[in-house]
Amino acid sequence: MKEILKVIDLNFSYGNFGIRNLNLKIKGGQFVGIIGPNGAGKSTTLNLIAGLLKPYSGKILLYDKDIRKLSRKYIASKISFVRQEFNPTFEFKVKDIIEMGALHKKTSFFNTFEDSTKIKECLSMVELSGYEDRYFSTLSGGEQRRVLIARSIYQETPVIIVDELTAHLDISHAIQIVEILKKLTLNGKTVLSAFHNINVASKYCDYIYALKDGKVVFEGVPSKVINKENIKKLYEKEFYIINHPVHNYPVVTF
Numbered sequence: 001m002k003e004i005l006k007v008i009d010l011n012f013s014y015g016n017f018g019i020r021n022l023n024l025k026i027k028g029g030q031f032v033g034i035i036g037p038n039g040a041g042k043s044t045t046l047n048l049i050a051g052l053l054k055p056y057s058g059k060i061l062l063y064d065k066d067i068r069k070l071s072r073k074y075i076a077s078k079i080s081f082v083r084q085e086f087n088p089t090f091e092f093k094v095k096d097i098i099e100m101g102a103l104h105k106k107t108s109f110f111n112t113f114e115d116s117t118k119i120k121e122c123l124s125m126v127e128l129s130g131y132e133d134r135y136f137s138t139l140s141g142g143e144q145r146r147v148l149i150a151r152s153i154y155q156e157t158p159v160i161i162v163d164e165l166t167a168h169l170d171i172s173h174a175i176q177i178v179e180i181l182k183k184l185t186l187n188g189k190t191v192l193s194a195f196h197n198i199n200v201a202s203k204y205c206d207y208i209y210a211l212k213d214g215k216v217v218f219e220g221v222p223s224k225v226i227n228k229e230n231i232k233k234l235y236e237k238e239f240y241i242i243n244h245p246v247h248n249y250p251v252v253t254f
């Protein structure tokens with residue numbers, strides 16, 4: 001499959017912390033995970049790709065086009081982004097939040113693309129049927145997260161970027177959301193997500209980038225790169241790696 005997103009020699013700095021010569025190649029239809037300890041630069045990397053931060057040097061290519069030369073509207077038609085934190089300033093209903101996913105289709109402030117059938121479908125996919133008229137601020141952290149995933153699906157972009165896919169989700173909803181996104185990749189969408197849960201990344205990702213101190217420490221197919229040495233290098237601790245007894249993928253345990 002063709003690479004649809006490329007990060008080439010990317011550099012960025014907050015002062016004390018920097019992303020250094022980062023290179024990523026994301027193929028269409030893949031589920032790609034970014035793992036790494038707290039402060040490794042996962043969110044910074046995703047924010048750079050989503051255009052929320054400006055790199056000091058290097059390039060990000062979306063469909064071989066330099067992202068700096070693309071309009072926000074075009075990018076929003078190709079990439080949806082679920083940030084780690086989302087605290088809207090106003091009281092929005094769930095359906096309004098989801099409809100924000102279609103902002104790039106609007107030709108004027110007043111026209112609306114609200115498609116209540118599709119909103120219902122997206123909410124049903126994340127098991128939140130009937131939540132359309134609830135105020136977003138009244139939902140639990142996990143429910144809010146699932147609404148944002150629903151918005152991403154509503155946005156209908158070929159690329160979905162999620163900062164920490166399983167954040168705030170209980171184990172059952174975490175797996176449910178990961179499986180929804182996995183299914184989307186099997187239908188051709190591309191998903192790039194940061195993960196703290198290495199075992200979820202190990203099972204579902206086609207490819208993993210491991211970041212530490214703003215640099216890629218290792219990368220590859222989980223079955224090849226999730227091993228004792230690499231995990232020790234990444235987290236500076238000894239862990240056991242066992243093979244999942246049924247699904248045959250490396251599991252990190254302690």
Ligand SMILES: Nc1ncnc2c1ncn2[C@@H]1O[C@H](COP(=O)(O)OP(=O)(O)OP(=O)(O)O)[C@@H](O)[C@H]1O
Pocket residue numbers: 014017036037038039040041042043044045
């Ligand atoms: N706005 C900012 N100003 C200054 N430093 C920042 C800013 N945002 C992040 N950093 C620093 O950059 C480094 C990388 O942060 P980042 O959020 O990208 O890491 P992360 O891998 O996503 O971490 P976590 O797993 O904790 O979410 C951290 O040391 C953080 O303190």
